[in-house]
Amino acid sequence: MHRSTLAMILVAGLLVWPGQAASAASVVYEAESAAIGNGVVESNHAGFSGTGFVNSANAAGAYVEFTVTGAGDTNLAFRYANGTTIARPATLTVNGSTIETLQFAGTGAWTTWDNETVAAVLAQGANSVRLTATTAAGLPNVDALTEGAEGGGGTGPIADPIPQNPIQSDLGLVLTEYAQFPRTEPVPSPTDSRLRRHARINHLGQLADGRRFVPDLNGRLYTLPAGGGTPGVYLDVRAAVGGNFFSGRGLGSGFGFVAFHPDFAANGRFYTAHSEAFQALSTQRADWTQSGAVVQSVVTEWTASDPAAPVFSGTRRQLLRLGFGTYIHGIQQIDFNPNATPGSPDYGLLYVAAGDGGRGTSSTVPQARNQPFGKILRIDPRGSDSANGRYGIPAGNPFTGQPGTLGEIYALGMRDPHRFSWDRGGSGRMFLGHIGEHDIEAVYDVRAGDNFGWSEREGAFRFDRSEPCYLYPLPADDSRFGYTYPVAAYDHNGPPGCTGDLGRAIAGGFVYRGAALPALRGKYLFGDLVQGWIFATNEIEMTRGGTDLAPLHQLKIYNAAGSQVTMQTLAGNSRVDLRFGMDRAGDLFVLSKANGKIWKVTGTR
Template sequence: MSKPRWSLLVIGALVAALVPGVQAAARDDGPILDPIPHDPVTSGLGLTVTEFARFPKSEPTPAPTDPRLMRHARINHLGELPDGSGRTYVPDLNGSLYLLGADRRPRAYLDVKASFPDFFSGRGLGQGFGFVTFHPGFARNGIFYTVHTESGAALATPTTHPGQPGTRFHGVVTEWTADDPAADVFHGSRREVLRLGFATQIHGIQQIGFNPTARPGDTDHGLLYVAVGDGGLGVSSTEPQELSTPHGKILRIDPAGDDGPTGSYGIPAANPFTDTPGALGEIFAYGMRDPHRFSWDPQAGNRMFLAHIGQHAIEAVYEVRSGDNLGWSEREGTFRYDRADRCRLYPLPADDEQYGYVYPVAQYDHNPPAGWNCDGDVGRAISGGFVYRGEAVPQLRGKYLFADLVDGRVFYTEAARMRRGAEPATIHTLKIYDQDTQRWTSTAELAGDSRVDLRLGRDAEGELYLLSKANGTVWKITGTRPFAGCRPSGATVGDVTAATDWAPVTPAKWRFPGREVVLAEAGTPRPGPRRPFEYAVLTTGPEYTSVRVDAEVRLDTPVEVSNRDVVLVFGHQSDTRFYYAHLSSDNTIYPHNGIFVVDDADRLRIDDQWDARRSRGAAPAVSDTQWHHARVTHCAATGEIAVYVDDMRHPLMTAVDRTLSAGRVGFGSFDNIGSLRELTVTGGVA
């Protein structure tokens, strides 16, 4: 992740203040074209997921015009009833609340849509039956809470607080009391707790929930948190910063109390703004655009984490505490938001500390395609998750798992590294495997749709689930699997630096001074498929199936020359059939810094990191003329390929391809010079 610009500004100011004669460098307050230059890190860890349940098809009310609302089933959460029964619950935005028993078959528990004549789910992505949460004492009192959207005649109903100008929709929190908490179909009563008015169809009430780490007697026990979006108005107004309105806030109320504005709930005395003139006592934290999902880490301080969907560029995770101001719409992530500029973000001001904004503990950016004109949806939106504290998947313990709900990438950060006031924690992208160890490029393949609409859920044991609206399916995370985790064995070759060990394409261009293999003259294009111009194949030792190649490589072309490269060859069967890992100082064009296959045709890029939309690949592998350790692992059985550089714990590049299952290894370049030493090759004998 990039370093927050505020930390660099502070360091610069300190240097200027403490070192005599040093003048502060001129500040660049212009727009930032790429807020976070580095992408999330590709993890060497993959999730194994097993299908848990499928839900019946449902449709919005009224029929929508937005194709993004036409999903198989608009399921958006999974939890477990707090009654020890083991039953899980799943809400569908189109109106149904389902319970799943031991057979994991969805059964309709409550039809929220049928309960309200003005129920509305056909316009905004979060409209309809938005969320449900069960009271910690549900087994005893049968109480749970829902959020739904209303329109039409319902707009004549008074709201708890004044609605936004031009209110068109109401978000309603309802308390339900089941006559028999153990029943599989609801029968009981309901009452309205909270009603808020929104001017647009977006950014309504996104989640409600109880702190599951609070115990009877704790200040937080039995208090209901309500995540309220800005109704889409924060992009051009300061409403999320105004303590006199509920929009763009997290509220905390006592549903068992009666001292709120309508007597339908109480205002906890511990809330931070109860004594602030003009402020709503319900406000727990503020300055939010679209507070999508929050959760608590049941260990390590019971911290509350919030996934916050951004506007221009930043998807962020915050650790939220009482009284926090997340900055919207003055800030977006660790950057300044300018309401007059609908396109770019800006550096934080030099006096930023005086404002007291809270910044993300993790963040990633939208990475729009090249030539994007700042209009339209880039297709990025964070979906919050949970810190894993379960027992079934020990490799995930202490990791905060979350996702991008649109493109379906699943991420993690180390919870211990998500610290307020520190640099945002590194975000890792997880790979996905099914129960048959089939690797999927992303959950989009599992969901069968490029828009996954992915959410996460958690049961009472702390085990995690993935949910997709695209096909109405829930998968349980049942394990992990290392990517390219095979351990090649059978034959090991090293100390191979003599000319007799190698077969170069053009022997005159190579030098073998003793402990190194040196490509001393740049190659030139050759007839046939597009492929590295000059390379040498290791002839000592066998052909390998699964193989691990370890070597130190050096780019000897001066750094002033652009687009420098060396390549590590593997799976070599002929001059027109082999794989190669391209290690380059450039990652902005198709032929550079990636994994490629040559199969009697022009080289084809196969690595996961290449993003054709913005012409960007993995971070440059080599940017100087120093020695660097490079490692390539190719698992023939699965086709998995991983490339590591230096002391990386996670692969720089990954690919899955089964074109070639065996071959030799080699070293070379396109049109540069370079050196190799300390080569060790270990693998199965073909």
């Protein structure tokens, strides 16, 4: 993101947006402007706001004291980093009275910033707000204090949209290496180092005959035996497409996904989504296109002459082609509802998650019902009543037959609908992991006709396209818009304003209903694809109909030998590029593009 012009007044470390009373918005107090006892101001760890942060001595009694102007009930959010694994507790006092002891848990690195938030009551006028270290380790590095962290009931920018951070769980996953994939290369040669991965594997599923399948964005579709091991190439999409195949620009470009028809064993049909550019932009007509398209996403139906064969042989035909104006947020996933049974209305219908093409920050494209961008579509691959005659529009879709609206639309208002899945037991609900723009990584409970609000909303917050560097409280009359808000979410915990890529992006996962791991049953497991964090929340607590969020728990990771590790260690890289997979038995798998490996979740502890 680029930073738009925003006039601000900075006085003695106090950040205030002009035209508002300080009590009507979140107010940020920089720690370097506070009173410091036994500590210094430093700037050697990236990610801080303002001009630096306070690094206290390793001593009990070290303190940082802010002078805060306000009155009444409020929230105080302390932005900090603790690169150790041990909490650095501190006593919080307001005007000399002890409020509580804050723990300031480890954040994993001195460049990883988090927020510790507490409710407090301020007196009218100036208030002294002090953090005092209670152990010989001293304070964490303290970056800033935000007063009114949930927006203070006004309309101004929100400094910490989701002050409730994921809870560090005592529960951990045991990961056992399952498969190693060969190195592949993007085309054209990438200029973005994030595309230089060992193998850009991004999903694992299973056929009825036991074979696991794994797509690589650089073009190959692999199969694996049930026990894992050496992958075999079932289909080379890149070779089949030829010179127009494109995977070297944009993190989602290439052979993005594969979905096998639920009756593949009999009809041999499966579907892929891939990217094309080069000559395709001038020779292949898109069904819908954004202006200045630089890449096209294509959905293809393949029919295998022998579904049981180890290598594909058969025919293919194009179903859908969309042109995107940037290299980001194309068609991300296609899939069938695994809960649908033969004869049921949803059986054999293909869901297609199409991103906004990066245009949502400057337009209302995701809200436009006459365009497929920023939507989840649902189509019938065997029908023919679409505008291009290559697929059908299900009669049960929420907007079928409505003038000026695409009948293909199942749900709308999305930026990057990255990964969706269905709960294969229990509720049977469809959950979407949605990558946000400024701050919100969200999980949605997806139902027909839903509108998730982008680009008027990001999560349960107002997004202002004229000032994309901040999020704002919902208006008082928000209910009239009918938006659906997340059931679970976490935020970036970045400093105020536009900060560039902070390395946060959700990797949607699955609800575990398997028999092997009782401690996980009924939990939705997902993660952060950059950092490699793995989260869990109880499916039953993911409730629709408001802005309340289910509590998130960050799980520990253990290798097969029983040692606690991180996904960054297992992947051998600080950018994990985490993805999840699930087989027909409900067993979970964890994938990393960084080193092209898959691990099976074989236990908990």
